[in-house]
Amino acid sequence: MADDPRAPRPSTDEETAPLLQNVSHPDDNHDPQERQPTFIERVAAVVQEPLSPLTKILLVATLLFLLLSSIFIGLFAGAQHKLNSGKGGSTTTVIVTATATTTARATATTTAVATTTVAIPAPAPTTPPEEPVCLSPSCINLASSVLSSLDETQDPCENFYDFASQSSHDIVDTRAHPIPSDKGSFGNFEALAQQNRRLLQQILSEDASARFAATSASDYDQQILKKLRGLYRSCMAEDELNEIGEKPLREMAQKIRDLFRGKTTVVDSLENEEDKERARLTATVAYLHSRAIDALFSYDIDGDVGNDPNLMTLWISQPELGLPSKEYYEEESIVDLYQTVLERLLLTLDEDEEESQAQAIEASKLVVHEERLRVWPPWPWPPWGDDDNGHEEPLNQTERARKYSKEVVTFEKKIANASLDLDVLFQDPIATYNPVSFKNVSEQLPQFDFSTYFSAFAPRSFPSTIVLTSTTYLSSLSSILNETDTATLEAYFITRAGLSYASYLGLDTEAWKATRSLEEVLRGIKKGAVGDRAEYCVARVESAMGFAAGRYFVNETFGGESKEKATKVITGIIEAFKESLQHLDWMDEKSAKAAAEKADAIRVKVGFPVSPDTLNPRSIANYYSRVKVHEDTFFDNMLSARVADEIRRWLKLGKQRDPEEWEMYPSMVNAYFNPPANEIVFPAGILQPPFFSQDWPGYMSYGSFGQIAAHELTHAFDSAGRLYNQQGKLEQWWTNKTSEGFNERQKCIVEQYSNYTIDDGKGGKIHVNGNLTSGENIGDSGIILAYRAWKAQYDSGVENGIEFLLPGLNYTRDQLFFISFARAWAQNIKPESAVARVRTDPHSPNRYRVEGTVSNLPEFAKAFKCSPHAKLNPPQEKRCMFW
Structure with missing residues (x-):
């Protein structure tokens, strides 16, 4: 073996000589020259x-x-x-x-x-x-x-990262198997989600009735399965979807036009023109929001973290954009493509030519009239002029679509510039908590009738206080609306609907093809590549009725001692965290005590929710009672599910938080920490190999699932989570000295990750946003807590037979702990998807989630006997260590 000081060292008791040798005995009297038998x-x-x-x-x-x-x-x-x-x-x-x-x-x-x-x-x-x-x-x-x-x-x-995760055959082989042509990335998370969906596909198939009869005997189960299978069947009916074409989306677009043009009795009853405009805008936005389509602004119903974290309050924030982030609006090639996609949508969803011509004439008259009012003396003069001077010749459909697609891009760009940067939106809960009165909100956006808007959603829980994530966004939006003509706004609303719902149409439709062309470029998907339809349809059923599908998923996958063993890992990590608090030089005794109390107060949820109750079919049936699934189009079924979701959200307003409610459904391959609720949640979907198995040895369980549990726990004390106390209230509960010590370490990790780069696929490099990812990077640092928790239970684990060795692995348990951690992050990703992730995702690229994390851990360097000069064994003073 080469004497490489960075190489792992073999153990000292390794046998290096033959077991049997010819040995002379001193009492032997044989003549050495005497011939011996061959x-x-x-x-x-x-x-x-x-x-x-x-x-x-x-x-x-x-x-x-x-x-x-x-x-x-x-x-x-x-x-x-x-x-x-x-x-x-x-x-x-x-x-x-x-x-x-x-x-x-x-x-x-x-x-x-x-x-x-x-x-x-x-x-x-x-x-x-x-x-x-x-x-x-x-x-x-x-x-x-x-x-x-x-x-x-x-x-x-x-x-x-390359050593431990670059040929993972357990689910995904990142070297031998390329990324599926219809995906922008593929790794163990995506592969496990795909595996879970294959099981759900069996449940949703009509011929699976006999296999799942034990969990579908009740009348309520029959109701649930009828909806699930009806939704799945309508999605799989590709021929019918193509035959229907864009009709459902056209009808939605026409509804938007009717609302925005004031074709309602409410608008007709108003005398003041300004009131009519306000009513038209309000009705249109309310319609879109009721169908889960962001337009002008977005909203959420969550706890009032500055007052009562369990009192569900209305939050208003910036909307989603047509492009993933601000940066894309500065890329000419992307903007040109996006404008073309919007143009195709407007052409496809345009009304009849004759009616649209008349509307164009009216719109152009209104624009000229408004322009005359802005200048003095009015021009042209005289202001009434001849009919020929009042407006330009109306544009045909193609010209109109091209004109307003460009105007929509300009409008969205203004909204993007008025929006908060994502690092502030995701990482600064103090800056994004701005409670104001209803009057304040109305004054910031006078073009919008918030009273009517709230009454449409929550007539019995009218909010007196509203939380704004930005103190300036609504005022900026008001200025933007003043600069935008009505025809552009109408086009904006229609394209918002098209981008949100075109994916539910048949693959032969122009609207589907248009939106798909944009997705292909943004994610690096092969042009024209379409994945397995069944996988897509199962994913849509999950998104629409995830708790219902989760009932049958849990029955099939989450038995035995899975919940108990996963919970034991989590509670062990909480104890390790509390122990580590006693040895932090940057945290004083008072803050450490408060942190331990918060850790003890965290609600741990594992497997599946009880609200709705996964094990109770009546509870599930009632939860989805508003979802109407018939033999209609897939579009209508998904619309019904999304409307039901929005109704459920608004029904929470003004009520106390349901402590048993989940934000993720059981089959999801994910986990989360919810600061206002002070809870960590682990769905059954992620409690599967390669992240968890109740039959694994301790060092593998703590290295894989333990890192996930530690990550979510650490979020309670990261750059954002640390600002919430044990009741989930936003306040300063650490001493100033402790906060200063934390801030020094946060600055260290921001600088560390800001130095990492990815290839943009065009010969350039893009830096990771250390500010945007700081909270998740601190969460990843929690792997050391999983390591200590494993060590703390090691002796009892040996006694209980859960620290057994695996055959053929010439690695120490410590090494296998870190290997188990790293191999979970195996992933291939296309440059386009990598760029989108760096710009929008608060998580760092997978390579740096592994190597950036272990480089801060002396325990890793010790386990692999790394040289002091090795890249992942920096000097102690250059490590960013929190715990």
Whole structure:
């Protein structure tokens, strides 16, 4: 083995010599010159001897043993071949003796001893001490997946992400298997979601009724399954969708025109023209918001974190944009494409030519009239003029679509410039908490009738106080509206609907193709590539009725001791966090005590919710009672589900928070921390391999699921979470000294991650936004808490048999802990998707979530015996350490 100081060191008890040798005995009197019988002669003599019964038995036993040994060695031939085929570096041939003992998992205990010669490339793993090895099928599968995920040509102290996660065969092989052509990225998170959806697909299939009869016997289950399967079936009916075409979206677009042009009795009853305009704008926005379409502004119903975190209050914020972030509006090629997409939508959703011509004439007259009022003396003069001077010739449909698509892009760009940067929106809860009175909101946006708007959604819970995420956005929006003509606003509203709902149309429709062309460029998807329709439809059913689908998912996947074992990992990490508080030099005693109290107060939710109650079909049926699913179009069914979601949101206004409510459904591959509720939530969907299994050894469980649990716990004390006390209230509950110490470390991690870059796919580099990602990076630093929690329970784990070794893995448990952490983040991502992620996602790219995290941990460098000069073993003073 090369003497590379960065390479992992083999353990000192590794055997390096043959077990048997020819040894001279001092009492031997044989003449050394005397001829000894040759090996062939000795064998011949033995063969000629008659065999005793005992000898025959021993020979048969020996043959059986050799056969079993051959089978065992064959199981790992592929893995050993990989170890022998590393690129570059010197290799050392060693003799490894492994004593393998199956545990009770395999229902019987057998012991096998095998001696074999293997070639280990540098950098080599540290060989663990000889201990019993688990040989159950689950252990063999887990060991195989770990081995196949490793790229041992990489030095873990230099490129740990590539070393641990760049050939993950357990779910996704990032080297051998390219990203699916219809996706912008693919990794273990995406692959597990795909795996979960395959199970849901079986549940949604009509021929699966017999298999799931045990969980669908009640009348309520029949109601739930009828809706789920009806929604799925309507999505799968591609021929019918293409035959229907754009009709459902056209009808929505016409409804928007009617509202915005005042074709309602309410508007007609108003005498003042200004009141009519306000009523038209309000009615249009309310209609769009009721269908979950952001327009002009967005809203949410959440706790009043500055007063009573459990009192559900109205929040108003900036809207989503047609492009993912502000930066895209500065890229000419993207803007040109986006403008073309909007033009195609406007052409497709335009009204009849004759009616649109008349509307264009009226719109142009209004524009001229408004322009005359802005200048003095009026021009042209005289202001009444001839009819020919009152307006330009109306544009045809194509010209009009091109004109207003450009105007919509300009309008959206103004909104983008008036919006908060995402790092402020995501990371500064103090700056984004601005409670104001209803009167204040109305004064900031006088063109909008908030009284009518609120009455349409919440007539019984009219909000007296509203929380604004920005103190300036509504005022800026008011100025923007004054600069924008009505025809542009109408086009904006129609394109907002088109971008939101075109994906529910048939694939042959122009609206679907237009929006898809934009998605292809923004995510790097192969042009014209369409994925599996069933996978898409299951995902849409999940988004529409996730708690209903989750009921059957949980019944199939989340049994045994999964909930108890996952909860034990979480509570162990909470205890490790509280212990670490006593040793932080930047946190004083008062703040540490308060932090421990907050940790104790965190609500831990695992698996599935009880509101709605996953195990109670009546609760689920009632929750989705407003979702109407018939044999109508998929578009109408999804519209019904989204409207029901918005009604449920508004019904919370003015009420106390439901402490049992979840923001994610059970099959989701995700987890979250909710600051106002002070809760951490782990759906059953993520409690599956490669993140969790109740049969895994402790070091694997804490390295994989433990990192997720620690990440969410640490969010309670990150750059934003630390500003909420244990009741979820936004206030200063740390001392000034402790806050200053935290801020120093936050600055360190912002600078660290701001130095990381990604390739933009065009020969350039884009830096990670350290401010935007600081909260998630601090959350990732919580892996050290999972490590300490694992160490704290190690002795009892050994006694309880959960720290067993896996076959064929010549790594220490500490090394496997970090390998388990890193391999979960295996991912391939296209440059376009990587750019979109850096600009919009508060999480860092996966490579830096691994390497940026472990470079701050001395425990990692110690586990892999990294050189002081290794990239991932910086000097202590350059590490950003929180816990």
